[in-house]
Amino acid sequence: MERRLKKRRVLRSQITKLTNETEERQASLTSTEAVSFQARLIKLQQQLEHGNEEIEPLVPEEDAENEYQQVYDYQDRITSCLPGLQLRVGSGSSTTQAAVNSAGSGTAIQTTTPAPITTTSVKTRVRLPKIELIKFTGRRSDWQAFWEVFEQVVDKNEDFTDTDRFHYLRASVTGDAAVRCRAFHRRHDVIQLLRKRFGNEEPLVQEHLKSLIDLKPVRSSEDVRGLRRLYDTLAAHIRGLEALGRKLDTFSSMLLPMHNEQCHGTFC
Structure with a gap:
């Protein structure tokens, strides 16, 4: 696990540097630079999400809330930068020759002006406010109130990915309910278990x-x-x-x- 954590720290450091540079230079970025920044940031995002998925099952229960908070903070940094970069890309000429550094590979890639980012390519989201969710401890009488709020705020929220929803669910379930869910690593399995156990x-x-x-x-x-x-x-x-x-x-x-x-x- 230590090796995975070191790799993730490097990825987070690269994301911080790139997002800071994007914010500082956004008004002066050329469309070519914006294409490069955008490609690098998307690649880093994908690598970070993969790293998070590997580490998440190994995180001790007492550290889970802090872990999820850090995950969402970095997701926020990335998703707040991508729309601005897309605007700079769209302001360029019809054909752009860009040497896009794909995750540090140094491969020169010839590109035309990219099509607007859509939900079928890269899902970008506005910065969402941090939400304080009701904690469910396993008390049966609290299940209904917990699920009604969680379902509306998180589970049916189209701005969240399945990974987001699963992280929020794990962070919101504590005590006896959390113990019962530890063996499951898919959101639907956890929800089915909770409903069967507490939703009767x-x-x-x-x-x-x-x-x-x-x-x-x-x-x-x-x-x-x-x-x-x-x-x-x-x-x-x-x-x-x-x-x-x-x-x-x-x-x-x-x-x-x-x-x-x-x-x-x-x-x-």
């Missing part, structure tokens, strides 16, 4: 109902925090039950007398 609806319904039954009563109308906490907890579990297809009228007759008792005397 009937146990979730039972946990919501048990949490409602176990709510602590509020003894005083002056206990504003307690009343607010009681209301928020009730609302959260009711929303959870409704999201699982359980209508309020199917369980309200059971809960209403109980919570009237919990608040008995509070408003009298």
Whole structure:
């Protein structure tokens, strides 16, 4: 692993130098230089992604979050530079003779003005804001809220690659859930495992109902925090039950007398 880490450090150093030079010289770059910078940066990006994929399964769980953060930081550096380079390439003449250094090979390549970068060639993305995702520890009652957020923010986000989504998923799963997922190296396999283990609806319904039954009563109308906490907890579990297809009228007759008792005397 140490040899792979050394190789990745060299790649990251080259990316930092190239992106810094791109930012400093972007306004003055010729189209020929932009073609060369673009080709080198894309090649470095591909090599770095390959290195990340080799290292990722070997990273200890306690270092995973820091590892993923560094991966995304370098992805951001690259994807923020590529669109500007493409603009400089597009501003050149119809035919450009460029000596493109393909990953340091020194091979001279004759090129015409490149076609615009599309999703079928190189997928470039705008710089995305860092997102603080909900952590899922393996508590069954938290699965639904976690997955609803993760699915909308990450899993259905077309700006992310499958590798991005998998890294975000691994970084968001901790505790018992993370232990169960360690043996899997494909996003779909991890999601299937988590859904099978934690997404079974009937146990979730039972946990919501048990949490409602176990709510602590509020003894005083002056206990504003307690009343607010009681209301928020009730609302959260009711929303959870409704999201699982359980209508309020199917369980309200059971809960209403109980919570009237919990608040008995509070408003009298």
